[in-house]
Amino acid sequence: MSENYVPSSKFGKWFNDRLPLLTLSKHLTDYPTPKNLNYWWTFGGILTFCLISQIITGIVLGMHYVAHADMAFSSIEHIMRDVNYGWLIRYIHSNGASMFFLAVYIHIFRSLFYGSYRSPREIIWILGMLIYLLMMATAFMGYVLPWGQMSFWGATVITNLFSAIPLVGESIVTWLWGGYSVDNPTLTRFFSLHYLFPFLILGLVVLHIWALHVPGNNNPIGIDIKKPSKDTVPFHPYITIKDLFALLIFMTIFAGFIFFAPNILGHSDNYIEANPLVTPKHIVPEWYLLPFYAILRAVPDKLGGVVLMLGSIFILMALPWLDSSKVRSTVFRPLYKKFFWLLVIDVLALGYVGAMPAEGLYLLIARVGTIYYFAHFLIVLPVLSRIEKTEPVPLSISEPVLGGMLKPEMARSDRKDV
Amino acid sequence: MDKPEKKGNRRDFIFTASYTVGAIGVGATIWPLIDQMNPDSSVKALASTEVDISQIEPGKSVTVLWRGKPVFIKRRTQEEIAEAQSVSLDDLPHPEKDQDRVKNPEWLVMLGICTHLGCVPLSDKGEYNGWFCPCHGSHYDTSGRIRKGPAPTNMEIPKYAFVDDNTIKIG
Numbered sequence: 001m002s003e004n005y006v007p008s009s010k011f012g013k014w015f016n017d018r019l020p021l022l023t024l025s026k027h028l029t030d031y032p033t034p035k036n037l038n039y040w041w042t043f044g045g046i047l048t049f050c051l052i053s054q055i056i057t058g059i060v061l062g063m064h065y066v067a068h069a070d071m072a073f074s075s076i077e078h079i080m081r082d083v084n085y086g087w088l089i090r091y092i093h094s095n096g097a098s099m100f101f102l103a104v105y106i107h108i109f110r111s112l113f114y115g116s117y118r119s120p121r122e123i124i125w126i127l128g129m130l131i132y133l134l135m136m137a138t139a140f141m142g143y144v145l146p147w148g149q150m151s152f153w154g155a156t157v158i159t160n161l162f163s164a165i166p167l168v169g170e171s172i173v174t175w176l177w178g179g180y181s182v183d184n185p186t187l188t189r190f191f192s193l194h195y196l197f198p199f200l201i202l203g204l205v206v207l208h209i210w211a212l213h214v215p216g217n218n219n220p221i222g223i224d225i226k227k228p229s230k231d232t233v234p235f236h237p238y239i240t241i242k243d244l245f246a247l248l249i250f251m252t253i254f255a256g257f258i259f260f261a262p263n264i265l266g267h268s269d270n271y272i273e274a275n276p277l278v279t280p281k282h283i284v285p286e287w288y289l290l291p292f293y294a295i296l297r298a299v300p301d302k303l304g305g306v307v308l309m310l311g312s313i314f315i316l317m318a319l320p321w322l323d324s325s326k327v328r329s330t331v332f333r334p335l336y337k338k339f340f341w342l343l344v345i346d347v348l349a350l351g352y353v354g355a356m357p358a359e360g361l362y363l364l365i366a367r368v369g370t371i372y373y374f375a376h377f378l379i380v381l382p383v384l385s386r387i388e389k390t391e392p393v394p395l396s397i398s399e400p401v402l403g404g405m406l407k408p409e410m411a412r413s414d415r416k417d418v
Numbered sequence: 419m420d421k422p423e424k425k426g427n428r429r430d431f432i433f434t435a436s437y438t439v440g441a442i443g444v445g446a447t448i449w450p451l452i453d454q455m456n457p458d459s460s461v462k463a464l465a466s467t468e469v470d471i472s473q474i475e476p477g478k479s480v481t482v483l484w485r486g487k488p489v490f491i492k493r494r495t496q497e498e499i500a501e502a503q504s505v506s507l508d509d510l511p512h513p514e515k516d517q518d519r520v521k522n523p524e525w526l527v528m529l530g531i532c533t534h535l536g537c538v539p540l541s542d543k544g545e546y547n548g549w550f551c552p553c554h555g556s557h558y559d560t561s562g563r564i565r566k567g568p569a570p571t572n573m574e575i576p577k578y579a580f581v582d583d584n585t586i587k588i589g
Binding site: 153156157159160161163174175176177178179180181182183185189276277278279280281282283297299300301302303305357358359 | 569
């Protein structure tokens with residue numbers, strides 16, 4: 001075990017006695033990982049890549065960008081046209097944000113499906129949700145920096161959400177703006193915080209991984225396993241090479257966006273400089289915030305809309321305590337599995353209507369979708385997790401495989417729990 | 419047991435006093451860091467704008483920028499004034515008489531900002547012939563009062579005064 005690890009070289013031993021970095025590195029390579037992890041488990045590594053990529057390209061962009069209301073827009077064009085490879089670095093950064101969210105949504109839904117948020121992994125889940133919140137704040141402020149029309153009006157609409165707070169709302173908005181409207185003071189502080197937040201995220205990621213390494217990974221059949229045992233493989237080289245392969249495929253898609261459709265996920269209005277006198281006909285946030293935007297607009301009351309929108313995110317933090325099923329993995333929960341996919345469709349539908357005008361059928365779908373979203377977590381999940389008759393769960397990962405079964409999820413244990 | 423308890427109380431007092439002084443010190447240190455984000459003196463200094471309104475025809479409006487926010491100055495027609503004045507207060511989500519929203523019924527001066535989430539409404543649009551906010555679908559009437567949609571209140575009236583017949587001073 002890594003706790004008793006002694007480096008072979010004399011210098012290594014001398015160093016490790018003073019700062020046990022080599023023990024840490026040994027822990028990371030030997031870390032026992034369930035041997036049945038599928039490709040949905042590769043997104044942790046992919047997300048780490050996304051964060052590092054955003055930080056590196058962001059630092060480079062910060063060397064050329066000018067955070068001033070009069071110059072920000074043209075400094076972006078300067079990066080695109082004059083700076084060597086500026087276009088490439090900016091497209092990596094702007095599309096990187098989208099890829100980051102794509103990966104994080106897959107990562108979150110993987111946790112939802114396999115019950116990775118369940119005891120004893122609640123803290124990992126809550127840290128993950130905090131990372132997700134910081135990601136949204138960072139992405140929002142980053143989108144403001146080019147100072148185009150969508151930047152300006154997106155900033156106006158989102159900061160105005162705080163004006164829904166009774167009594168102090170207006171003062172909070174003025175404080176956020178540093179003026180009486182979104183203007184230069186708002187831009188400069190957003191730039192400062194947009195630079196800071198990724199490092200806060202990095203700190204939370206370290207805690208997220210630390211918390212993960214206490215109980216170890218969950219796995220597709222969601223059972224507790226002995227570590228290390230026949231059910232585990234060392235992280236290196238088994239998981240590192242699998243993560244790397246998944247990352248290469250992810251990077252291929254990423255590169256496809258950068259080189260062939262770099263603006264497809266953006267909004268063309270953001271190539272018009274910010275104008276405080278003209279609101280674009282149709283304000284939409286970036287695609288990854290659309291489901292929440294749909295919830296905001298589904299409610300015909302200002303405060304109510306804001307409360308439900310924030311509630312839709314914070315309700316996820318309570319998830320470990322809303323789900324009380326004895327079985328972690330949805331693989332063995334046939335009825336809940338249907339509702340899980342209904343939730344996926346619901347969130348995708350909310351995302352779609354969030355991009356459409358808030359009227360007619362779209363508004364109706366947004367309202368039905370919002371009701372189901374909350375019903376799923378507050379009614380379906382708590383009730384179903386108590387009454388659903390789950391399928392029998394294998395006793396170990398190896399058992400069904402060695403018993404000649406092709407798919408672990410098809411396996412039956414000794415029928416004691418039937 | 420009486421004596422040690424007394425001693426404990428004296429120590430408790432010192433602890434509480436130290437915590438209090440410490441908390442005040444921390445608060446006094448943090449406040450400048452928070453207040454620096456509030457509007458600075460240069461922003462506050464741009465407090466008023468004068469506008470020449472002699473060129474505005476009835477039924478037309480101009481939009482001027484005041485404190486970074488658009489202000490609508492609309493010269494209303496007789497029909498629009500009549501429409502605004504004839505509405506029953508019971509039909510309004512945020513009841514305000516048209517007379518209370520104008521200094522001179524012909525001129526409507528208001529902040530052109532939707533009270534929902536701060537977009538700029540489009541003029542001569544919507545179901546009440548006033549303004550319509552394209553962001554989230556709020557309808558305002560010819561007095562800038564909210565009639566339908568998510569906005570909670572009527573569009574705000576800024577402080578303004580007629581300097582003479584052709585000039586309005588906002589702020």
